[in-house]
Structures are given as C-alpha cells and as structure tokens.
Amino acid sequence: EDKVVQSPLSLVVHEGDTVTLNCSYEVTNFRSLLWYKQEKKAPTFLFMLTSSGIEKKSGRLSSILDKKELFSILNITATQTGDSAVYLCAVGTGTASKLTFGTGTRLQVTL
Amino acid sequence: GAVVSQHPSRVICKSGTSVKIECRSLDFQATTMFWYRQFPKQSLMLMATSNEGSKATYEQGVEKDKFLINHASLTLSTLTVTSAHPEDSSFYICSAREGKETQYFGPGTRLLVL
Numbered sequence: 001e002d003k004v005v006q007s008p009l010s011l012v013v014h015e016g017d018t019v020t021l022n023c024s025y026e027v028t029n030f031r032s033l034l035w036y037k038q039e040k041k042a043p044t045f046l047f048m049l050t051s052s053g054i055e056k057k058s059g060r061l062s063s064i065l066d067k068k069e070l071f072s073i074l075n076i077t078a079t080q081t082g083d084s085a086v087y088l089c090a091v092g093t094g095t096a097s098k099l100t101f102g103t104g105t106r107l108q109v110t111l
Numbered sequence: 112g113a114v115v116s117q118h119p120s121r122v123i124c125k126s127g128t129s130v131k132i133e134c135r136s137l138d139f140q141a142t143t144m145f146w147y148r149q150f151p152k153q154s155l156m157l158m159a160t161s162n163e164g165s166k167a168t169y170e171q172g173v174e175k176d177k178f179l180i181n182h183a184s185l186t187l188s189t190l191t192v193t194s195a196h197p198e199d200s201s202f203y204i205c206s207a208r209e210g211k212e213t214q215y216f217g218p219g220t221r222l223l224v225l
Contacts, residue, residue, distance in 0.1 A: 032212045042216040099155040
C-alpha cells in the first residue's frame, strides 16, 4: 500500500520565522511529488517535483526532492500570517498518476 | 490558466435523495479527472478516476453504484451521490489533470445530508 507521511502534524511560528515541512513516502511506481496549500476550500497547487536535487522556488517558498532517501521538504522563509494553512504533500504513481496524499501539516503563523 | 470549477459549492438534501455535482475544467481539456472526499481535519481520499469516454475506475471500498461518475466530455465530469444518507455528508473535491502529472483542484462541494 502506498504511504505518504508528513511531519510535523502541526506547527505554530511567529511572523518572520522560517519553517521546513517534511514529506516522506513509500510507493510503487513513483512519478512525481506535489505540494499543495489548503486554506478553507480546495487545495491550490504549489510545486511539482520529479527530479532529485533540483530546487523549485516561488517567492518565499521553495521545495526539493530526494528520490534516494524518498523525501521532500517545503521551506517557507519570512513567514506571514497569510501563510497559515494546511500544506499537503501528494505523490503521483502509476500510468494514471493517481495521487496519494499525506495527512498534511497545519501551519499557523502568529503576529 | 488551469482553472477548475465545481457546482454547486454547497448542498443540503434529505436522506434518500440523489445529488449531482459537476466538475469543469475551464481553460484546458482534461481526459482524466479525479474525485476525492475529505472529512474534517483529514486528508483527501481518492474515490475514483474519471476517464473521458470510458468507465470510471473506483478505489477499493468505494461503491460504484452509489457514486455514479460520468465523464461525457473533455471538460466535464459529474459525480452523482445516489440515495444519499447522513454518513455521505462530506466535502467532495474534484481535480483535473493538465498534461501528464499536475492535478488542479476545484473549489469543492460541501454536502450535508439530513
């Protein structure tokens, strides 16, 4: 059975802090790893990673994949209250690229 | 780009009735769409994979006769919850795949069955 594990489950930080969210996986027929941000409604896409060691960056967010150690991290620098959300990691597998989601990390950024 | 819409956003219905939820890809064609359900404070659970022009593929434990999926065009998939019961109350989210990998999600439909 495919498994995606995220840590920590929840995190409270002060505005301006830097956070690192972790995602490890055990799947068969890996194709891609995706990060999403979920606020009150459906997830919004952040990154898709397919190759090891290549950092993807968007503003204050960045992510990298290690296919040898089977994990990915999502970094957020200079956090803002608007970054408060649940961050979901999902791994795509098989020819249909089905996504298996982790349970998410709930991030709260306080003033 | 890559916008997915869902309708309705919220529905309340009586037990025993059927509810149809639509998922549309607005600015791209999606041969494959996915239906998920999410319980409070839990992650997304894949229910089924919807392929345009063919039968949907259901995940283990998901009743295909209860959750009817139709993917009649490259931009529209529908999920019908038949004879809904209170335990079907949940947040239903669809996604559409653009290209080979990335899935974009609709805004979700919150279903409450009384």
